[in-house]
Amino acid sequence: MKTLKILLVDDDDAIRNMYVEIFQKEGFIVLEAHNGVEGLDSATKNMPDIIFTGIVMPVMDGFAMIEALKKNVATSKTPVVISSHLGREEDQRRATELGTKGFFVRGLYTPNEIVEKIQEIFKASEYKIKFMPNELDAEKLSQDMGNSKDFKCLKCGGNLILVMKVVDMSNREFSTKIICSGCEPEQN
Numbered sequence: 001m002k003t004l005k006i007l008l009v010d011d012d013d014a015i016r017n018m019y020v021e022i023f024q025k026e027g028f029i030v031l032e033a034h035n036g037v038e039g040l041d042s043a044t045k046n047m048p049d050i051i052f053t054g055i056v057m058p059v060m061d062g063f064a065m066i067e068a069l070k071k072n073v074a075t076s077k078t079p080v081v082i083s084s085h086l087g088r089e090e091d092q093r094r095a096t097e098l099g100t101k102g103f104f105v106r107g108l109y110t111p112n113e114i115v116e117k118i119q120e121i122f123k124a125s126e127y128k129i130k131f132m133p134n135e136l137d138a139e140k141l142s143q144d145m146g147n148s149k150d151f152k153c154l155k156c157g158g159n160l161i162l163v164m165k166v167v168d169m170s171n172r173e174f175s176t177k178i179i180c181s182g183c184e185p186e187q188n
């Protein structure tokens with residue numbers, strides 16, 4: 001799996017620092033913001049793979065930030081996960097309405113469990129599909145992509161695999177790339 005970039009938005013330095021450390025240890029690239037305005041700014045500039053945000057913050061709270069993210073084409077599909085210290089039902093309902101990918105009430109999960117669940121979001125949303133060379137336009141696609149017609153990598157002879165990553169599950173929208181199972185599987 002590629003290195004994931006996470007944006008942590010929280011005004012509580014102790015909480016944020018703790019998560020910075022945990023996510024870095026897990027191999028994430030970690031970006032930080034202290035409130036919704038900073039979060040929004042960083043999200044549009046740095047295009048994180050996921051945003052992990054608190055709700056109650058000065059300047060702009062988590063929900064206002066998520067609403068603004070949704071309105072921006074560049075960030076509208078970025079998955080958002082909420083970290084709440086209150087766990088109010090109305091907040092959970094609003095989070096669901098806004099299409100957030102997770103709502104974690106502090107104290108119910110250990111930070112390590114939260115990190116694990118965030119990693120699962122990415123594992124679950126990626127599919128690796130093997131080509132059938134003789135099916136439909138598979139042969140043409142492979143040749144147009146500069147590979148052999150039977151979906152073998154020209155560099156190493158390994159099998160090529162179509163990787164589909166969910167962009168928006170509700171619209172069945174995916175981003176796709178073709179990777180070689182043999183060489184440099186992490187690259188585009």
Ligand SMILES: [Zn+2]
Pocket residue numbers: 153154155156157158180181182183184
């Ligand atoms: Zn190869």
